[in-house]
Amino acid sequence: SQKIEQNSEALNIQEGKTATLTCNYTNYSPAYLQWYRQDPGRGPVFLLLIRENEKEKRKERLKVTFDTTLKQSLFHITASQPADSATYLCALDASGGSYIPTFGRGTSLIVHP
């Protein structure tokens, strides 16, 4: 069956360090992958989209990589700040361009001052 895996354990890091979150998927051939930020009790906020033919995408302190061979995306936040503390969700479209978005369960990031 199709599956998206994100580390269920919270990632704790010190302010100023780089946070790296992982999204693995199986049995998908996504055309693109997205990363969202979600704060408790609030709706997800779109951060970045990376397409299957792109290796890397950057936006300010954020960087996303996409390895379709490994079926993995890495999400990096450089110079992390306590305000970056949130849950980060990866999402992709289901196989075959069916336009059904599928989300991972998310990884909680806690940045300590």
Added chain:
Amino acid sequence: DSGVTQTPKHLITATGQRVTLRCSPRSGDLSVYWYQQSLDQGLQFLIQYYNGEERAKGNILERFSAQQFPDLHSELNLSSLELGDSALYFCASSVGPSVETQYFGPGTRLLVL
């Protein structure tokens, strides 16, 4: 503020009842998506409408139905409610039919007692 509005913010009802959740997309967005988020299931895609027509269907129960009106607002109807329907319900919108960039609303928290 994403520009997507949802009402009501909170809803408390009893098992067996029926409720209607309302969503207004961002100005100019033609697609509306509905999601359910519970602690044990994560963010689950329910259904998408594009310019008034159903475009994609996810794991939406038969007790649930939705529609998008000519003014592009959407309603999600939940009937014969069960305890397990308690969750956060999010609406999202995008400009076109693709899920590439979605803007989420603040959600409706439904509690079924």
